[in-house]
Amino acid sequence: MPSDTDDRTVKTAAPFGDALIGRTLGGRYKVESLLGAGGVGAVYKGQHLVLGTPVAIKVLLAQHMNDPLVVQRFLREARAASMLHHPNALIVHDFGQEDGVAYMVMELLNGQSLDHLLGRRKPLLSVARVARILAQVSDALAAAHALGIVHRDIKPANIVLEDRLNEQDFVKVVDFGLARIVGTPGNLAPLEEITLHQGSILGTPLYMAPEQCMGTAISPATDVYALGEMLYEMLTGRAPFTGRELLAVLAAHVHQPTPAVVRPDGAEAVPPEWLKLIADSLEKAPEMRPPNAQEFRNRLLGVYQTPSKPPPGATAGREAPYAPPAATGATAKPFEGRVAVWGGAFGARTLLEAEEITADRATSLAEVMALPATVVLLDLGRDAGPAIEALKALKGRAG
Numbered sequence: 001m002p003s004d005t006d007d008r009t010v011k012t013a014a015p016f017g018d019a020l021i022g023r024t025l026g027g028r029y030k031v032e033s034l035l036g037a038g039g040v041g042a043v044y045k046g047q048h049l050v051l052g053t054p055v056a057i058k059v060l061l062a063q064h065m066n067d068p069l070v071v072q073r074f075l076r077e078a079r080a081a082s083m084l085h086h087p088n089a090l091i092v093h094d095f096g097q098e099d100g101v102a103y104m105v106m107e108l109l110n111g112q113s114l115d116h117l118l119g120r121r122k123p124l125l126s127v128a129r130v131a132r133i134l135a136q137v138s139d140a141l142a143a144a145h146a147l148g149i150v151h152r153d154i155k156p157a158n159i160v161l162e163d164r165l166n167e168q169d170f171v172k173v174v175d176f177g178l179a180r181i182v183g184t185p186g187n188l189a190p191l192e193e194i195t196l197h198q199g200s201i202l203g204t205p206l207y208m209a210p211e212q213c214m215g216t217a218i219s220p221a222t223d224v225y226a227l228g229e230m231l232y233e234m235l236t237g238r239a240p241f242t243g244r245e246l247l248a249v250l251a252a253h254v255h256q257p258t259p260a261v262v263r264p265d266g267a268e269a270v271p272p273e274w275l276k277l278i279a280d281s282l283e284k285a286p287e288m289r290p291p292n293a294q295e296f297r298n299r300l301l302g303v304y305q306t307p308s309k310p311p312p313g314a315t316a317g318r319e320a321p322y323a324p325p326a327a328t329g330a331t332a333k334p335f336e337g338r339v340a341v342w343g344g345a346f347g348a349r350t351l352l353e354a355e356e357i358t359a360d361r362a363t364s365l366a367e368v369m370a371l372p373a374t375v376v377l378l379d380l381g382r383d384a385g386p387a388i389e390a391l392k393a394l395k396g397r398a399g
Helices: 068-083 114-120 127-146 220-236 246-255 272-281 293-303 365-370 385-395
Strands: 015-018 029-037 041-048 053-060 092-098 101-106 159-164 167-173 339-342 357-361 375-378
Touching: 029 053, 053 068, 068 092, 068 101, 114 159, 114 220, 127 159, 127 167, 127 220, 127 293, 220 272, 220 293, 272 293
Parallel strands: 339 357, 339 375
Antiparallel strands: 029 041, 041 053, 053 101, 092 101, 159 167
16 A cells, blocks of 8 residues: 555554554554655554454654644645545545544555556566556546546555456556645536645656646646556657756746657557657646547547457557558458447446457447447447447347
8 A cells, every 4th residue: 555655655663653553544454564654644553343344544643743734734645535436446434533643544555556557667667558547547647637626646656556367567546645626527516625835836746737837727738738647658668858956847848848758769659649649638738628528538538449458469469559540431341240449338238148259449429320230339438328329229239
């Protein structure tokens, strides 16, 4: 379980001494052992005494309990994360304060951070693996943006990768400590605004958007900037904007053009659409970027047949190289009653009673309707209604 700063920062001595070990918080969470600690908080392994399940317990370090802003940030993280119910976002079960301890009870993760993977990965990640990881990150952020939540600290250290059964690189987005509620879409009840010092600079310098560097208004496009930076780094092995000093890094974000994406000789080709996505995501003006993580995800996965899943042949042991999509206007081959995928959602598979999903790609509903004996499932997240209607309309044509 990564700490609130860097998953590689682990201290052997508990930040409260051994006072928390063996203690029960909230009447049902027993603290068992220290997992890691950073400058602000520490994470312990614990157990839910009623359910008997393992949990992670994050606590605010004792020396920060008298700082109202730090306590507010900690509670904001807990509240923001608890609002978000998404498979790729860290689950927060409970939080509170008790006898001088502010705590947050979370699911216990068993994996490595993307930061750790990038630090030891040579050669670079395959394009397929980059797509698989960032699709899940952007999907979690899209759910947050739909709730009016901006993470504000998206970086490789806050992305945890788990291997679950036959699924490699299952993503969990963690650390909503800088998250901010920027709107109340839908019927979401508004939360009280937590005000920080005017002009505060919050974030991690290598991954901060220009508006963060300048302390101005943030939006979902702020997270999109960080997604663009991570895409750049995963493809090149380095962050786009660096410097020897903090001010140099901040100035680079605000003033320097995005450097070209340079891959080592012999490296796998990068989809040209991704080069444009990086350029657009790293625009200095927020309004010039993709507006939110859903749009980033749509563009990221536009070159693949099945978004959020590995391209054909991409498994834990074998990753398929990027293959350009068919030329516009190309005649799609018949599917002979098998299921074609436009997107990567598989929730309506039972509607079709199909046993397999092909790797064939449909790029529009018009193309879908032109395919013989085909049923199609779209990946439109919460807007899946049109996809289900399309399935119902086409089901009778499936062989």
